[in-house]
Structure formats: structure tokens, C-alpha cells
Amino acid sequence: MTGVWIGAAILLVVVLPIVVVLLKGVLDAARSIVPAIDSIAATAEAGSKDLDAAALLLTTREQVKETIAGVAAYGGSLDVILDDAEAA
Amino acid sequence: MSAAAAVLILAVVLIVLALVYFLVATILELRKIVVGLDRVIAHVGGIVEKSAPVNDVVTTINEHLDAGVAALEGLLVKKAGLRDAVGLVDGLYPGAAAEGLRDFPESKEIVPPRIGEVYTKGTLTLARLGREAPIAAASPRGAVLRDVESGSSAARGLYPAGREEGAAALPRSPIIGTDSPEQYERRQDIGLPRKRFPAEQS
Numbered sequence: 001m002t003g004v005w006i007g008a009a010i011l012l013v014v015v016l017p018i019v020v021v022l023l024k025g026v027l028d029a030a031r032s033i034v035p036a037i038d039s040i041a042a043t044a045e046a047g048s049k050d051l052d053a054a055a056l057l058l059t060t061r062e063q064v065k066e067t068i069a070g071v072a073a074y075g076g077s078l079d080v081i082l083d084d085a086e087a088a
Numbered sequence: 089m090s091a092a093a094a095v096l097i098l099a100v101v102l103i104v105l106a107l108v109y110f111l112v113a114t115i116l117e118l119r120k121i122v123v124g125l126d127r128v129i130a131h132v133g134g135i136v137e138k139s140a141p142v143n144d145v146v147t148t149i150n151e152h153l154d155a156g157v158a159a160l161e162g163l164l165v166k167k168a169g170l171r172d173a174v175g176l177v178d179g180l181y182p183g184a185a186a187e188g189l190r191d192f193p194e195s196k197e198i199v200p201p202r203i204g205e206v207y208t209k210g211t212l213t214l215a216r217l218g219r220e221a222p223i224a225a226a227s228p229r230g231a232v233l234r235d236v237e238s239g240s241s242a243a244r245g246l247y248p249a250g251r252e253e254g255a256a257a258l259p260r261s262p263i264i265g266t267d268s269p270e271q272y273e274r275r276q277d278i279g280l281p282r283k284r285f286p287a288e289q290s
Contacts, residue, residue: 004092011099019103023110030117037124044131051138057145064149068156075163085169 161189170194175201 164173170192178185178200188196263269277283 001090001092004090004096008092008096008099011096011103016099016103016106020106020110023106023114027110027114027117030114030121034117034120034124037121037128041124041127041131044128044135048131048134048138051135054138054142057142057149061145061149061152064152068152071156072159075159078167079163082167084166085172 158191161191165189165192171198171201174198 161173164176168176170189173189174185174195177189179202185198185200186196188194188198
């Protein structure tokens with residue numbers, strides 16, 4: 001009978017607090033991850049929206065092509081109408 | 089049942105209840121994490137998809153811009169000469185001569201001349217365009233391309249003999265406009281129906 005009392009006392013005084021502390025630690029850790037995940041999701045969403053303008057790079061590329069072609073044509077005209085520098 | 093056994097069972101029940109409560113709460117939090125991670129993965133996938141062509145597009149843009157820079161530098165050096173080209177660039181962007189022209193590494197060793205001298209017509213035109221062009225607005229307080237006070241004397245050096253002989257005898261430019269002293273004859277057919285030519289007979 002004394003052994004049963006000792007076992008019950010150990011369960012109540014030692015095992016139960018340890019189990020509660022360990023499980024509470026796991027629960028707190030899990031709860032602390034949720035805000036971080038929400039923050040990461042919001043950041044990823046914002047980054048994804050920022051990249052919506054990346055499609056405009058295709059337009060920029062075409063405009064750069066046209067601009068460089070215009071510069072080349074203008075430079076070719078200048079090359080014709082302007083004298084070359086005299087050789088040193 | 090003895091009191092000791094009842095206390096023992098009570099302890100076990102308490103432990104089980106604690107396990108159930110905390111494990112269920114942890115499962116719920118883990119489900120929230122899974123939902124959040126699904127959102128993250130969806131947005132990261134969007135980022136990857138949207139940024140996939142960026143590298144190629146930017147590389148193409150840079151290649152075209154490099155070609156444009158090379159062409160413009162080559163044209164400037166061809167028309168103004170390397171030394172004066174460095175001077176022109178330094179006049180537009182003070183201090184840029186230290187970096188030199190990209191396709192002409194030897195330009196870094198050139199002491200940029202002051203662009204207040206008299207240049208050929210083409211070079212001066214380029215300089216004037218560059219100075220007054222919007223592209224020069226980036227350095228509006230930079231060194232001037234030509235001295236505005238003594239610029240006329242410098243230009244006068246182009247024609248040391250002064251005004252061309254016989255210039256006064258040349259005919260003056262005509263005065264145009266409704267009040268001009270000389271009114272040119274107006275065509276009579278303006279405003280009338282267009283003449284119809286006879287149809288060709290086949």
C-alpha cells in the first residue's frame with residue numbers, strides 16, 4: 001500500500017508537472033511559428049505584386065532595341081555629315 | 089478500492105488530460121502553420137514564375153545598351169579624336185575623364201583639354217547639342233563647354249581677315265510676309281475647280 005501511495009505521489013508531483021511543462025513548451029513554440037509564417041506570407045505576397053511590373057521589361061527591351069536602332073541611324077547620319085577628326 | 093489506488097488513477101487521468109489538451113492545441117497550431125506555408129508557397133511560386141524571364145530580358149537590354157555605348161563612343165572618337173572626345177565628355181560630366189571611355193582604355197591617361205577652344209564645326213555642334221540637350225541636365229553646374237565671355241573672340245579667330253570682302257554688296261535676304269515690300273503674283277487658279285482633262289479614247 002505504501003508503494004501505491006509513493007507511485008501516486010510521484011505521478012502527481014513529478015511526472016504530471018514535467019509532462020505539462022514539456023507539452024506547454026511545444027505548444028508555445030508552435031504558436032510562435034504562426035505569426036512568423038503569416039509575416040513571410042505577407043512579404044511573399046508583396047514581393048509577388050512588386051514583380052508584376054517585370055512583364056514591362058519586355059516592353060522596355062523592345063523600346064531599347066528601337067532606341068538603339070534610332071541612335072545607330074542618327075550616328076550613321078552624323079558619320080556622313082561630319083568630318084572625321086584630323087589624324088594627330 | 090483503496091484511497092491510494094484512487095489517487096493513482098486520478099494522477100493518470102490528469103496526465104492523460106494534460107496530454108490531450110496540449111497535443112490537440114499543438115495540432116491546431118500546426119494546421120495554421122500548414123495553411124500559412126501553403127500561402128507562402130503559392131506566392132513564392134508566383135515570384136519564381138514572374139522573375140524567370142528577367143535575366144534574359146535584362147541581359148538583352150544590357151547587350152543593346154552596350155552596343156549603343158560602343159557605337160556612340162566610336163563615333164565621338166572618330167569625329168572629335170580621342171583627346172577632344174575625352175575633353176567633351178569631361179566638359180559635360182566633370183570628372184568623367186578619370187574613368188575614361190569604356191572601349192578606349194588609353195583614354196584614362198589623357199589629360200582632358202578645356203572645351204573652350206575653337207573646334208571644327210561638327211565638334212562644336214556636338215558640344216553645343218550636348219550642353220543644351222536634356223541629357224546634360226544631370227550636371228547643370230558642371231564646367232561650361234565654352235567661355236561665354238570670350239567665346240566671340242575665339243570664334244573670331246576662325247576668320248582673322250574679318251568680314252568677307254564684298255559682303256556689303258551681296259543682295260540682302262528677301263523680306264517675306266503680307267507686309268513685305270515685294271508682293272509676288274498670286275496664281276489665278278487657286279480656289280477654282282480642278283481642270284478636267286478629256287478622257288482618253290480607247
